[in-house]
Amino acid sequence: MRTRDERGRRLAVRRYPWVTATVATGGVGGLLEAFGPAGSAQIAVSAFALVLVVVRGRRMVMDLRAGTYGVDMLAVLSVAATVLVGEYWAALVVCLMLSGGEALETSANGRARRELTALLAREPRVAQRAGPEGTLEEVPVDRIRPEDEVWVRPGEVVPVDGLLLTAAATFDESSLTGESLPVEHHRGDPVLSGSVAGSDAVRVRATATAATSQYQAIIELVKQAQASKAPFVRLADRVAVPFTVVALLLAAAAWALSGDATRFAEVLVVATPCPLIIAAPVAFMSGMSRAASNGIIVKSAGTLELLSRVRTVALDKTGTLTRGAPVVAEVLPVPGRSAEELLALAASVEQYSVHALAAAIVRAAHQRGIELSPGHDVVEETARGARAAVDGHAVAVGKLAYVGEDPRHPAPRPGAGQIGVHVAVDGSYAGTVLLADELRPEARHTLVALRGAGVRTTVMLTGDAEVTARHVADQVGIDDVRAGLLPQDKVDAVRRLPDRPVLMVGDGVNDAPVLAVADIGMAMGARGSTAATESADAVAVHDDLARTVTAVRIGQRTVRVAWQAIALGIGLSSLLMVVAATGRLPALAGAWLQEGVDLACILWALLATRPGRDETRSGATGQAAARSRASSDSLMSNP
Template sequence: MQWWRTLLRQYPLVLATLAVAALGGVLTAAGAGQVAQWAVSGYALAIAAVQAVAMVRELRSGTWGIDILAVTAIVATVVVGQHWAALVIVLMLTGGVALEDYAAGRARRELSALLAAAPQTAHALRPDGSVQDVPVDDVRPGDQLVVKPGEVVPVDGDLLSAAAPLDESSLTGESMPVERVTGDSLLSGAVNGPAGIRMRATATADASQYQHIVALVREASESKAPFVRLADRVAVPFTAVALLIAGAAWAVSGDPSRFAEVLVVATPCPLLIATPVAFMAGMSRASKNGIIVKNGGALERLARVKTAAFDKTGTLTHGHPEVVAVAPRDGLPADELLRLAASVEQYSNHSLASSIVHAATARGLTLSPGRGVRESTGHGVSAQVDGHTVAVGKEAYVAGLVGGTSRIEPVELEPGQLAVHLAVDGVHAGAITLADAVRAESLHTVTRLRQLGVRHTVMLTGDGEATARHVADAVGVDEFRADCLPADKVAAVRALPDRPVMMVGDGVNDAPVLAVADVGVAMGAKGSSAASESADVVILVDDVDRAARAIAIGHRTVNVAMQAIGIGVGISLALMAAAAFGMIPAIVGAGLQELVDLTTILWALRASGPGRGEPADLAAATRRPTPRSALATA
């Protein structure tokens, strides 16, 4: 009986309407038709009075609603003796809320699934080897945890087990399991594979990726689209046309029933329900693609974007240097040069050091231990490796160790590149070139944006002009602005003439410009919470191409909402014309009205999927693919 109590609590007027209908049916069957008419008519007029009061309040607040059609239709059908038709209209009004809730529930299922999956407990591994369940909020960095098969990783951490296949679809939209090995970072919200694993927490629950995403999703699911105000704008002419047709039908035919019959089919529900359902479906689809749209207004603005602005570092480029060339001297193999450099750099905290070490390990090279490590901060580092004195660093640092810059082999660098030199036993051994590489998807993103109607693209960066020009040419943006401080980026976005403007960035320094853009898009939620909080849209992974996908989803959502309104209004106008000629009795019209509502709602739900010619969506947030291998052991 739980469902009955829930129905009574949430939709009491629906049950009351059904009860009145049952009572009227019993009275009519018992031969008390007149009493039944009075009971049904009185109830209908009472509901109309309640709706009228609410309508007056809305008018006083400056909002023009469309309930006037329903109220007028109820009164008109009661006056002409069509009390059953009046009751059907009342059922439409009272049941419309339940119908909208059901449709919106379907539309937001990916958002709801993400919220429902938020972990509440964690399995803490104690020093004696026992496992104790603790509230996830009690987990602290450094705690060792056990994640059982099929469970959600409760907090961000590092993997201690040998390997683990994880489903990260709820975070990234990627359907295939991702293989992680010892030492790899684990994101909270990922779903463990078929074997238990051990991990070490690196953040509390509040500071972890999943809780941050859940907060964004909750904000998105509770928002309402300013676009729904379009319904009010359509309502004014729609109401006027309906009253005009109804009045003309009465005047020409001389039959007041025609007035009621026309208004019965002038259903307002396509305007009331279709738009919010379409927008919730669009936001749900975005979530399924790893994109959190915080509110419906942002989704509408995405559909109208005319200028796209991008930060460079970490957005159009990867944001960290990568080894792009290894140039040894005097016959030294390239892999050996890289291995020696990485063997020294493994002891350095410099950002370039990790890139060199990563490049060496990615090639399968075995690093040697170093002795007597000495580092000159910001310049270079030296150590004894395999019996050799190896120095790695800037040209001037290495030159000082080999006896002068004349003995350093020059390296030709392209804009955005830098060289790290290497000396072995006091002899220049070669150089390693690094660069912040342009993302492979950046050019496709800019091309796709133009196809979606974006007329102007611009790159804003704090880098020098030569580097900025190199990246701008590589990705195909229309213009770039170099040497920009955060305040310069804000001024540049404010001055862009072709609006709305979408700004895509990823770092803390991007937070101000994301806030002033018409649509701020933060890329990579695990990066900067400041950028994510100031943005309207958050892309959960480092994939700039999803900015274009977000605009495509905005286009699709707005188009479907407009189509749903057009279909509902069009069918209603056709039915009104038929009713004006006496072809649709009031009771039949009331039934047809429900079919119109259902048609428009089903059409609005089409926003949850791609349209014709659009690329297929990424994995659904609720999909849990079975890992192809079970590599993890606790």
């Protein structure tokens, strides 16, 4: 039986045949050098090097015919030149650099895309479906249908979106949201596919199929992300053109001035552009991996490059700057009644309604620990209100015209962004419950942080009324407000914005067109619509507006690291070229030094997996905002 190490070596040989052949040629050449006829080692090594030149040369010609610069042109020329001048060992080292560079890039990309591939590896294949009389049957996950009951054992991945039927359970949602701590859910809470059950088995009622569940949507986004190539990487390829020209001119000048053809080969050996070519892809894959670990799926590497240059951020209001669901802002009873009493009566009637405002009133009563009374003879009139007998009183809840006015107690006028639900008891006006679409606690901090990241203009695009939009914009510090817009109006507005690139953030079905037309569209994916998610270039898996800043910072960090790695490679190669031109750097030594340059550039590019100093400083501010957000949520639960 083969050991794991033996299997690993066999796999490496199959994945990197040219590396294996180069090393084998070096071994054979060494033996011939020591024990074979004179010149046999040179013949064997030179022949192998020329075979590699032919193979790489064909690829280079194909690239040129396709209109793409052959990025390994210098390496091919340096191998040919060193063979011609008799520096066959230097030629073999350059062959190792060419073949080994691909292996290093693959290895570095594997490390960089660790978070992305982790999502794919955890994709559930089977599920434990509850059958009749409590039996369990293991079925393929694509056979699960809504309303099926599924058991998830400890440590297993939840296969489909559903509602928790177990009294309480904890889940690891780090692969979905980036939240490192276990998240506790209670009976009736939604549970996302892709989360991992804690220490106890849990029962879940499916609300979607596997294909339409959250995790499968993320899987598709990840596959798109892995298949992409950034414009910046193509830019790096173009930077190699002037570098090649300079290297050839310097090599030719060294040969002409010295009269020694070896100088030409020595300069080209240290002029290979592998650091420049490898650094950018590794940096971008590292950035995409880091984004995934922070709960942001970036669909294409090019999106990261655009994120680094964002100058305008446009935001939807409802569901993006606000929570997108009404909450009770204030309870205003008439004199002689308490706020708790008024809310209890209103919620006792509204518990029988499916209206969003009714649900908000009932939720507020539960949060305050108010026990609801049963209602009798419940009647609901669409778009007007509802009435019922509660504790022996006739209670009406709804519009003012529905419940009736009282000249002695004028109903309060709702403020900007508020709506009033009025209550009458036994035919007399009893008070008003004011509701509002609550502002996200992190919204203001996010806008401040975006400006700190270089964003010059912030714009709100909303279909709401001007007064409501202005009220929200003033609270968070939006520069430009566009209200009363239809979906097409939003598209036109984004197209006309002058300071580009433009990042559009939204979450609803009506945001899908504008997310598609923006330079970068970012969807709030945790509660956003499928249409918005599919139209966007990036998806914040966690329902947190602050992820917008994180995405911009990661884009900036990625591009900065990529340029640094490229500059490092060009700088070191240029220095070595100058030394080689003077004749003080033998070809063999130069080839090994160039290997070191390649490795240094790859290691530098991997720094994109870690935050920079500016992000660390802004992270402290973000943690303070998170504590403020938690405090705000606590106050809402216990006012």
